[in-house]
């Protein structure tokens with residue numbers, strides 16, 4: 001049976017730091033934070049949300065400050081950087097300021113639903129996994145709202161990586177994951193990527209370092225508000241990183 005927040009002493013000292021990297025997410029931020037608070041408060045786990053904003057010109061930071069007033073600055077932490085410095089380094093920045101012993105990484109644009117967070121936590125606690133990864137590519141998971149081209153890029157990147165590196169996890173480019181903080185720190189130290197490809201490298205390194213990985217099927221729903229920041233340069237970076245990992249691991 002799944003563990004619940006009241007089950008053990010360990011839970012009392014466990015804290016989950018949820019990292020939300022943002023670039024132009026003013027419409028999405030209030031909704032995702034409301035949902036996180038709703039699902040986490042209901043489950044009784046201790047948590048904080050860390051918004052890492054890269055100087056979004058749409059005023060995401062002003063919205064984050066208002067949300068801090070609403071929910072409390074112990075629950076909503078705002079970290080800002082001057083300009084857009086990439087997703088991988090945004091995570092690294094957030095981790096430095098995280099006070100939890102577990103880190104949850106997710107997108108802020110509502111593609112990742114907070115209702116899955118308690119499932120990640122329960123699975124981790126049941127098996128003491130080092131990493132729990134959301135997967136779109138197992139029964140129960142899926143992708144909604146992407147056009148054919150975007151589906152092909154994601155499936156193709158997964159397929160080629162599976163073939164070349166045999167990582168033993170079904171969703172390599174997804175970014176909805178839970179990590180033990182000390183494990184995440186070691187993974188970051190071993191990663192060379194800085195952009196979106198960081199997520200793929202993290203799971204490859206996790207296998208390489210023999211960390212245990214659990215998977216939770218998730219549905220990924222394309223954003224309604226705003227635009228994806230994934231561009232051609234990220235795809236080139238992905239291909240380069242894949243070849244590098246193939247040659248060196």
Ligand SMILES: Nc1nc2c(ncn2[C@@H]2O[C@H](COP(=O)(O)OP(=O)(O)O[C@H]3O[C@H](CO)[C@@H](O)[C@H](O)[C@@H]3O)[C@@H](O)[C@H]2O)c(=O)[nH]1
Nearest residue numbers: 021022023052054086087090107108109173175228229230
């Ligand atoms: N701080 C910061 N945040 C960023 C940056 N670039 C993107 N973000 C934030 O990172 C999250 C994901 O960005 P999207 O632009 O929405 O990514 P996507 O195209 O939907 O890509 C999704 O699928 C990819 C492949 O399946 C994933 O690799 C990716 O992480 C994401 O889940 C969003 O919350 C976005 O605001 C950046 O340079 N800095």
Ligand SMILES: [Mg+2]
Nearest residue numbers: 109111223228
């Ligand atoms: Mg998105």
